[in-house]
Amino acid sequence: xxxxxxxxxxxxxxxxxxxxxxxxxxxxxxxxxxxxxxxxxxxxxxxxxxxxxxxxxxxxxxxxxxxxxxxxxxxxxxxxxxxxxxxxxxxxxxxxxxxxxxxxxxxxxxxxxxxxxxxxxxxxxxxxxxxxxxxxxxxxxxxxxxxxxxxxxxxxxxxxxxxxxxxxxxxxxxxxxxxxxxxxxxxxxxxxxxxxxxxxxxxxxxxxxxxx
Amino acid sequence: xxxxxxxxxxxxxxxxxxxxxxxxxxxxxxxxxxxxxxxxxxxxxxxxxxxxxxxxxxxxxxxxxxxxxxxxxxxxxxxxxxxxxxxxxxxxxxxxxxxxxxxxxxxxxxxxxxxxxxxxxxxxxxxxxxxxxxxxxxxxxxxxxxxxxxxxxxxxxxxxxxxxxxxxxxxxxxxxxxxxxxxxxxxxxxxxxxxxxxxxxxxxxx
Numbered sequence: 001x002x003x004x005x006x007x008x009x010x011x012x013x014x015x016x017x018x019x020x021x022x023x024x025x026x027x028x029x030x031x032x033x034x035x036x037x038x039x040x041x042x043x044x045x046x047x048x049x050x051x052x053x054x055x056x057x058x059x060x061x062x063x064x065x066x067x068x069x070x071x072x073x074x075x076x077x078x079x080x081x082x083x084x085x086x087x088x089x090x091x092x093x094x095x096x097x098x099x100x101x102x103x104x105x106x107x108x109x110x111x112x113x114x115x116x117x118x119x120x121x122x123x124x125x126x127x128x129x130x131x132x133x134x135x136x137x138x139x140x141x142x143x144x145x146x147x148x149x150x151x152x153x154x155x156x157x158x159x160x161x162x163x164x165x166x167x168x169x170x171x172x173x174x175x176x177x178x179x180x181x182x183x184x185x186x187x188x189x190x191x192x193x194x195x196x197x198x199x200x201x202x203x204x205x206x207x208x209x210x211x212x
Numbered sequence: 213x214x215x216x217x218x219x220x221x222x223x224x225x226x227x228x229x230x231x232x233x234x235x236x237x238x239x240x241x242x243x244x245x246x247x248x249x250x251x252x253x254x255x256x257x258x259x260x261x262x263x264x265x266x267x268x269x270x271x272x273x274x275x276x277x278x279x280x281x282x283x284x285x286x287x288x289x290x291x292x293x294x295x296x297x298x299x300x301x302x303x304x305x306x307x308x309x310x311x312x313x314x315x316x317x318x319x320x321x322x323x324x325x326x327x328x329x330x331x332x333x334x335x336x337x338x339x340x341x342x343x344x345x346x347x348x349x350x351x352x353x354x355x356x357x358x359x360x361x362x363x364x365x366x367x368x369x370x371x372x373x374x375x376x377x378x379x380x381x382x383x384x385x386x387x388x389x390x391x392x393x394x395x396x397x398x399x400x401x402x403x404x405x406x407x408x409x410x411x412x413x414x415x416x417x418x
Contacts, residue, residue: 059359060332061268104418123269123332124414150268208418210333212312 013096019144020186021173022094027087028131032077033178037133039075040107040203047072047109055158057151058122062188065117065163070109078105082207087129091184095127097211105207107133110197117163118143118154121187126211128187132175133203139172141165141193148189157191164195175204218303222336226353227378228303228387230338234295240383242286244342247316247407254281254318264368266360269332270391274371276325279318283409287314291411296385300336303387306415309336314411319346321405325397326371327352329363330390334412337390341382346406351378351388351395363394372398380408 016022028036047070055065074082081087082105092100103124118141121128130140141164146153157165173192175183185192187208222228258277265273290296291311300309312333327350330337339349352375355363367373378395379386388395390412400406 059270061270101416103416106418124416125418148268210416 010096012094016095016097016186020147020190021142022184023176023181024090024094024184025181027090028180028182030178030180032081033131035077036081036131036205037203039077040072040133040205043072043075043107044109050108055155057155060123061150062120062122063149063151063154063191064119065158065193067116067119069114069116070111072107072109074105074107078107078205078207081105088209091127091129091209094184097126099212100127100209101212103208103210105205108204108206110137110194110202110204112198112200113196115164115196116194118158118165118191118193120149120154120189120191121208123188124210125187125208127184127209129182129184129207129209130175131182131205132177133205134201135177136199137175137177137202137204138195138198139174141195142171142173142185143169143191144171145169146191149191154191164193218299219305222303222387222389226356226389226393228299228336228338230296230299230385230387232384234299235290235293235385239286239289240342243290243409244407246284246286247281247318247342247409250281250284250316251279251318254279254316264327264364266364270329270360271331272329272360272364272394274326274328276328278323278325279320281316281318283314283316287316287409290314290409296338296411297413300338300387300413304336304415306335307417308415309413310416311411312414315409316342317408317410319397319400319406319408321402322399324399327367327373327394327396329360329392329394330412332391333414334391335414336387337410337412338385338387339380339408339410340385341380342407342409343404344382345402345404346380346382346408347400349378349380349395349397350375351393352376353393355394356389356392367394372396
């Protein structure tokens, strides 16, 4: 058997490989959004600092620059959403990745000045879903022109543009807020970052999915 | 064997010996029968691209030829064995481990696997021979902690390096750090085709 035949792809997969992001409409009903937001608000005391002050290229191909924010472990509402079958099916269809499996989620808490410098996620985070739980969370920085960047390449980017690049072709990806849709992005394949938060606080749900 | 031994052996040597009674005899028989039954519909895996190719996820691909099948009920039972998942978690220190890849590999006389490193998601890979004549695998545990580039540089011209012997045992599983430790199989020397079963685990938690 010639294995090249297996490389035939769905149109959704081609678009996903090209852009690394998609917005899924009608996957988060208003009552579910409210439950998520209320759950996160009730768990603020469980936050643990997520702080690194180093830059590193990891063996799995991921890359990190400094980060300063907090993680809140998932409650039952988020756990249920992270392993929700209809959401998983919608993600598989929207990305064209049929062997996508859920890994779980968490809430990221940003206080004023908190940030995540330019990074790529672990190789296990093929698809990340981000849901803004606060209305004024600014968009995420995004590098659409750097596909599958290795550590060497991202070190060059940081040397030239810093850890929060702004000049074109660097761009931003907004997170929909309570309109039923969610943003999915390819966190391992595309570099992304969040500049220091200009408002008092922001909450972002992240859920991770791995391509087997 | 106690959990401490598993963990220490993994840290020091990159291997994990699965206790003999972890898998019952009936499952080994079922695996052997399943492998026989599925062989006619197994797919040839023949990567001809010469040399070592360093991938972004830390894996290194190289030429190989064998025949593969992802298995059926018996192999799923092995992959979902709680005992095996517990060995994987104890050895690697992970909270919990999930089988993500598994399959039968059929080696015919002359089939081979050049030196390589597995997919970076495979945090521990178990293998066992389902036929008595498979023989051992070669590996270089000393290169476990070197970077992908360093390994490629050192091994570029040697498909079968001068290394150590990794025991692949008949109906007994041994785990190893296949995404870090370069390993290979020289062309199968003998008249019969041989069968290997392999299961790799990863920690899915975020």
